[in-house]
Amino acid sequence: xxxxxxxxxxxxxxxxxxxxxxxxxxxxxxxxxxxxxxxxxxxxxxxxxxxxxxxxxxxxxxxxxxxxxxxxxxxxxxxxxxxxxxxxxxxxxxxxxxxxxxxxxxxxxxxxxxxxxxxxxxxxxxxxxxxxxxxxxxxxxxxxxxxxxxxxxxxxxxxxxxxxxxxxxxxxxxxxxxxxxxxx
Numbered sequence: 001x002x003x004x005x006x007x008x009x010x011x012x013x014x015x016x017x018x019x020x021x022x023x024x025x026x027x028x029x030x031x032x033x034x035x036x037x038x039x040x041x042x043x044x045x046x047x048x049x050x051x052x053x054x055x056x057x058x059x060x061x062x063x064x065x066x067x068x069x070x071x072x073x074x075x076x077x078x079x080x081x082x083x084x085x086x087x088x089x090x091x092x093x094x095x096x097x098x099x100x101x102x103x104x105x106x107x108x109x110x111x112x113x114x115x116x117x118x119x120x121x122x123x124x125x126x127x128x129x130x131x132x133x134x135x136x137x138x139x140x141x142x143x144x145x146x147x148x149x150x151x152x153x154x155x156x157x158x159x160x161x162x163x164x165x166x167x168x169x170x171x172x173x174x175x176x177x178x179x180x181x182x183x184x
Contacts, residue, residue, distance in 0.1 A: 060085060062161070062168040063096075065110075069165065071102040076124045076131070076142060078113070083171050096171050098158060099124070099131070101142055110169050111144050112156040119176040131155070152179045 065079040080097045099111040115122045120135035130147055131140040138149030145154050159170040173184040 060170050060172065062170055064166050065098060065100070065169050066167055067165055068102070068108065068162050068167050071100055071108065071167070073102045073104055074142065076101045076111075078124070079167070079169075081169070081171075098169055098171065099155075100160075100167060100169075108160060108162065108167060109144065110158045110160040110167070112158055112172070112174060114156070114174065114176065115151060116153045116156060116174070116176060116178075117149065117151045152177060153181065156181050 061084065063081050063083045065081045071077055076099050078097050079100050080095065082093060083096050084091060084093050097113045099113060101109050101111070103109065113121055115133040115135065115138055117133065117136055117138045120133050122131045122133040122138070122140070124130075125132045128139075129142070131142075131144075133139070133149065133151070136150050138151035139147040140151070140155050141147055143154075144157065156172075156174045158172055161168050175182045175184060
C-alpha cells in the first residue's frame with residue numbers, strides 16, 4: 001500500500017479512530033441537559049416561594065377602634081389605635097388615629113387623619129364647627145367636604161364596618177396634592 005494515500009479515518013495499523021461526536025459524548029450532554037431542566041423546574045417553585053412576599057402589596061387588617069355607642073351623633077371624634085402592617089417580610093406596628101363621625105341616621109364615616117393638600121395632620125375645631133389644617137389653612141366640614149384653602153379634594157374616607165357594637169377600620173394611606181384619591 002505504498003502508493004496510496006491513507007484514508008483520514010483509518011489509523012496506520014488498519015484500525016479506525018473514534019469520531020469526534022461519539023455516542024458516549026452525546027448521551028453525556030443529553031444527561032446534563034435533562035438534569036439542568038429538572039433542576040430549573042424544581043428551583044422555580046422554591047424561588048417563587050422565597051421571592052413572592054417581596055412582590056405582594058401591603059396586607060392590612062381590620063382594626064377595632066372603639067365602641068359605636070361612644071360616638072356622639074354629628075360630632076367628630078378622634079380615635080387612636082395600634083395597627084400592624086405586613087409589607088413583604090417586614091411586619092411593623094404603628095400608632096394611628098382616625099376621625100369618625102356618626103351621622104344622624106346612624107351611619108358612620110371614618111376619615112383619614114391626613115390633609116389632602118400636603119399631608120399635614122388636621123384637627124376638629126368646636127368653635128368654628130369644622131376641620132382645620134394648620135399648615136396652609138385648608139378647612140373641611142363635618143362630612144369632609146372642602147370649605148376653603150388649597151385642599152384639592154375632600155377628606156379621604158377609610159373602609160369601616162360595625163361588628164358586635166364595635167367600629168372596625170382598615171387604615172390606608174393616600175397621596176396628597178391630587179384632585180382624586182390615590183392609595184399608596
